[in-house]
Amino acid sequence: QDSGSDAPKAKHNYQSDVARLRKIVINSLYSHKDIFIRELISNANDAIEKLRLTALKDKSIYDGANPLNITIKMVKPEGENPGRIIITDTGIGMTPEELTTNLGTLAKSGTSDFLARAENQDAAGQGNLIGAFGLGFYSSFLVADRVFVASMPPKTAANPEPVQHVFSSHAEESAFEVYKDPRGNTLDRGTEITLVLKDDALEYIDENKLTDLVHKHSGMSSAFPIYLQVERKKEVPVEEEAKPEASSDAEKPFESKAEGEADDEAIVEEVKTDEEKEKDAKPKTKEITVEEWKHLNAQPPIWMRDPKEVSTEDYETFYKAFFKQAEKPLAWHHFSGDSGDGVSFRGIAFLPAKLDDGYWQQPLQSVSKDIKLMVKRVFITSDLGENGLPKWASWVKVVVDAEDLPLNVSRETLQSTRFLKQLKGIIIKHLISMFQRLASDDKEKFEEVEKAFGGVLKFAAVEDVKNRDKLVPLTRFTTTQRNNTSLDQYLENRKKGQKQIFYLSELAKPHSELAKSIFVEKLHARGYEVLLLNEPIDEILVGNVRKYKLVPFQDVAKAGLQFGDEDTDPEEEKAEQKRMEEKYKPLMEYLRKEAKDAVTNVIISNRLVTSPCAIVADAHGYTANVERMMSASNGQKNNIMHEFAKKQKLLEINPRSPLVEGLLRRVEQLPGEDEERDIEAEEELKEVTSILIDGALIRSGFEVPDTNTFFTRVDRVLRRSLGVSETAQADATVKPAPPVDPKLPTEEELNPPPPPPPEEPEDDGKAKIVLPDHLKDKMDIQMEEIDDDGNVVPQHDEL
Numbered sequence: 001q002d003s004g005s006d007a008p009k010a011k012h013n014y015q016s017d018v019a020r021l022r023k024i025v026i027n028s029l030y031s032h033k034d035i036f037i038r039e040l041i042s043n044a045n046d047a048i049e050k051l052r053l054t055a056l057k058d059k060s061i062y063d064g065a066n067p068l069n070i071t072i073k074m075v076k077p078e079g080e081n082p083g084r085i086i087i088t089d090t091g092i093g094m095t096p097e098e099l100t101t102n103l104g105t106l107a108k109s110g111t112s113d114f115l116a117r118a119e120n121q122d123a124a125g126q127g128n129l130i131g132a133f134g135l136g137f138y139s140s141f142l143v144a145d146r147v148f149v150a151s152m153p154p155k156t157a158a159n160p161e162p163v164q165h166v167f168s169s170h171a172e173e174s175a176f177e178v179y180k181d182p183r184g185n186t187l188d189r190g191t192e193i194t195l196v197l198k199d200d201a202l203e204y205i206d207e208n209k210l211t212d213l214v215h216k217h218s219g220m221s222s223a224f225p226i227y228l229q230v231e232r233k234k235e236v237p238v239e240e241e242a243k244p245e246a247s248s249d250a251e252k253p254f255e256s257k258a259e260g261e262a263d264d265e266a267i268v269e270e271v272k273t274d275e276e277k278e279k280d281a282k283p284k285t286k287e288i289t290v291e292e293w294k295h296l297n298a299q300p301p302i303w304m305r306d307p308k309e310v311s312t313e314d315y316e317t318f319y320k321a322f323f324k325q326a327e328k329p330l331a332w333h334h335f336s337g338d339s340g341d342g343v344s345f346r347g348i349a350f351l352p353a354k355l356d357d358g359y360w361q362q363p364l365q366s367v368s369k370d371i372k373l374m375v376k377r378v379f380i381t382s383d384l385g386e387n388g389l390p391k392w393a394s395w396v397k398v399v400v401d402a403e404d405l406p407l408n409v410s411r412e413t414l415q416s417t418r419f420l421k422q423l424k425g426i427i428i429k430h431l432i433s434m435f436q437r438l439a440s441d442d443k444e445k446f447e448e449v450e451k452a453f454g455g456v457l458k459f460a461a462v463e464d465v466k467n468r469d470k471l472v473p474l475t476r477f478t479t480t481q482r483n484n485t486s487l488d489q490y491l492e493n494r495k496k497g498q499k500q501i502f503y504l505s506e507l508a509k510p511h512s513e514l515a516k517s518i519f520v521e522k523l524h525a526r527g528y529e530v531l532l533l534n535e536p537i538d539e540i541l542v543g544n545v546r547k548y549k550l551v552p553f554q555d556v557a558k559a560g561l562q563f564g565d566e567d568t569d570p571e572e573e574k575a576e577q578k579r580m581e582e583k584y585k586p587l588m589e590y591l592r593k594e595a596k597d598a599v600t601n602v603i604i605s606n607r608l609v610t611s612p613c614a615i616v617a618d619a620h621g622y623t624a625n626v627e628r629m630m631s632a633s634n635g636q637k638n639n640i641m642h643e644f645a646k647k648q649k650l651l652e653i654n655p656r657s658p659l660v661e662g663l664l665r666r667v668e669q670l671p672g673e674d675e676e677r678d679i680e681a682e683e684e685l686k687e688v689t690s691i692l693i694d695g696a697l698i699r700s701g702f703e704v705p706d707t708n709t710f711f712t713r714v715d716r717v718l719r720r721s722l723g724v725s726e727t728a729q730a731d732a733t734v735k736p737a738p739p740v741d742p743k744l745p746t747e748e749e750l751n752p753p754p755p756p757p758p759e760e761p762e763d764d765g766k767a768k769i770v771l772p773d774h775l776k777d778k779m780d781i782q783m784e785e786i787d788d789d790g791n792v793v794p795q796h797d798e799l
């Protein structure tokens with residue numbers, strides 16, 4: 001197929017992206033040479049799959065008569081002839097136009113992304129990228145100087161007399177050629193890729209090496225048989241010498257053929273001894289070399305095997321090759337079952353290492369790309385159409401093989417089978433089983449899973465109402481006492497009488513800060529556990545689920561907090577509570593008047609320990625968190641309900657706070673109606689009160705209505721405490737700007753030239769120490785003078 005003939009050749013330049021990709025392959029990916037076999041087998045597998053799927057619609061393309069397989073031949077270098085590896089498939093093949101476009105241009109979406117990323121990475125980084133993107137056909141150039149692709153498309157009505165063509169390309173050249181194969185139509189149908197190996201790739205001409213590579217990367221992922229041509233020594237009776245050796249393996253696609261004339265046959269010398277004379281009766285034998293086809297993927301694919309016999313490494317390598325992933329999967333679940341109406345299936349669900357970047361930005365109806373439905377090992381479709389997985393599970397990578405569907409089921413007819421409708425439920429069921437198993441048997445792994453998919457599990461619990469009972473127990477939370485807490489663990493830690501699951505929620509606030517919130521101070525001090533929520537999905541989850549095992553969630557920033565042990569308070573405590581209410585009555589009345597714009601009521605708090613006061617939302621009001629979210633959405637402005645909800649707040653005061661006690665004393669000192677008023681003292685008290693209320697708003701996460709007024713008041717209180725005049729103004733005189741100048745500034749005015757460098761003292765040829773400018777006036781270093789003989793010249797003080 002080389003240029004020996006006069007056949008006209010079409011010369012084409014590679015598309016620029018291909019040229020860039022080939023450059024990376026040839027120059028940088030040296031240490032990833034092995035992948036060429038995986039990539040070429042994957043292409044061969046795809047080509048056969050394509051033939052099979054096309055033949056479902058057009059029987060004339062393939063009638064099932066000749067075998068569908070992939071074969072690999074090794075040719076050792078000999079004299080002028082270089083070493084070669086030849087990979088042939090009996091797939092869909094390519095016309096000359098397809099050879100040009102498929103192999104000379106990059107149609108793959110994502111390739112430019114690959115190139116952009118690969119060009120900015122070192123070889124190791126590029127190596128990782130290969131897993132994610134695949135290099136496809138171009139990986140040939142990792143091992144080959146020259147590549148020939150001979151291809152023969154099937155006979156079709158449009159192309160009744162196909163002609164075999166060759167695509168040929170040299171690693172060093174930026175162009176490729178496509179021409180009629182000078183050898184004629186040697187392929188019945190399909191593609192034959194001849195890799196003319198580089199000298200440093202001759203190691204691949206090795207049965208064991210190729211066998212291992214195919215086993216490792218492709219053996220389990222191709223449904224079609226992969227054969228390697230190997231040489232075997234055989235003893236044959238001398239009279240059979242002339243006959244070719246027939247294959248004993250029924251599955252072999254080719255006849256094995258005897259090789260070698262008399263001179264390369266090793267004849268077994270028969271040494272006749274007396275004892276062996278008897279054996280003379282036996283026919284004479286000799287050793288000959290025969291070529292055999294070794295079936296490299298005779299083992300069933302990984303999903304069909306007994307999970308006990310599949311190693312972790314097998315699962316990981318299979319996952320990377322089959323789903324084209326760079327990273328190992330985080331976990332997997334190997335399952336089997338029966339659909340209930342006669343379709344039995346086996347499959348594996350894999351949890352990827354992480355969610356795709358942008359998962360949360362994708363629309364809710366994003367489709368899962370990696371559900372591979374096979375029938376009896378043969379790939380049928382990845383498109384489950386309207387029966388696709390819900391968004392929460394769209395990232396899972398699954399292979400499912402249905403035993404009892406007809407092989408000729410096409411993607412279209414499949415849509416109407418019941419099995420496809422059931423498949424979604426089957427996958428979700430096994431996915432949830434995997435999470436449950438990890439959560440109960442492998443806590444460490446589940447923590448990893450939680451890190452990567454914790455948000456997804458919460459999202460699932462909201463979205464998948466049918467499975468909610470199974471999904472909610474899989475969610476994990478940070479609490480005031482620990483991390484990674486399940487709701488079951490929370491309930492186990494519930495205190496006697498506690499009838500609520502306490503939570504505090506503030507978007508994007510770190511857990512450590514939430515834990516210091518005034519809303520949890522008493523709960524925490526008393527030993528109650530509080531869930532700390534800071535992701536939007538957390539709040540959506542508790543808002544939708546509302547209860548866990550009948551116990552309702554309680555936002556601790558809202559009114560209605562009950563510890564649940566109030567009944568057991570000793571009598572004297574209840575009496576004390578009553579006394580406090582009595583004692584603080586005047587302050588509460590005063591505050592109700594003063595704080596009427598901010599809150600609807602003032603009450604004595606049962607949630608505070610050290611803080612003087614807090615603002616809590618009542619049952620119909622917004623917590624600070626919700627208020628912030630609602631205010632951020634424009635639609636809510638001027639909405640009456642929104643304004644109403646914003647006002648539904650209570651001021652809680654802590655009677656044990658010295659500040660509140662102090663305030664009470666001052667309120668009690670206010671003159672009665674018929675007594676003489678001290679206006680200044682009243683104003684001062686109002687000011688302190690208003691700072692206290694605004695402070696409570698801020699501590700509780702709300703915004704103060706008027707920051708300017710708030711700080712002016714704070715300033716005044718500061719002045720008083722520092723003994724500075726409250727009315728004295730700062731000197732506000734400033735230098736006025738120069739007169740208006742409408743002329744546009746010149747470039748020189750805008751970018752004045754840099755100042756000339758400071759004049760260097762004239763060079764006297766002597767070595768000196770140069771100090772940076774900022775050190776010049778701080779230190780002075782003198783250098784000893786050295787004479788021509790290298791001796792230090794003694795320095796003399798000037799007389």
Ligand SMILES: Nc1ncnc2c1ncn2[C@@H]1O[C@H](COP(=O)(O)OP(=O)(O)OP(=O)(O)O)[C@@H](O)[C@H]1O
Binds near residue numbers: 043044089133138
């Ligand atoms: N053995 C083959 N038989 C038929 N067509 C082939 C064969 N090998 C490659 N092709 C064609 O060449 C195209 C480019 O191949 P290449 O390996 O570069 O990319 P790909 O297979 O599309 O992507 P990837 O390898 O990442 O799956 C393929 O899409 C296919 O159309």
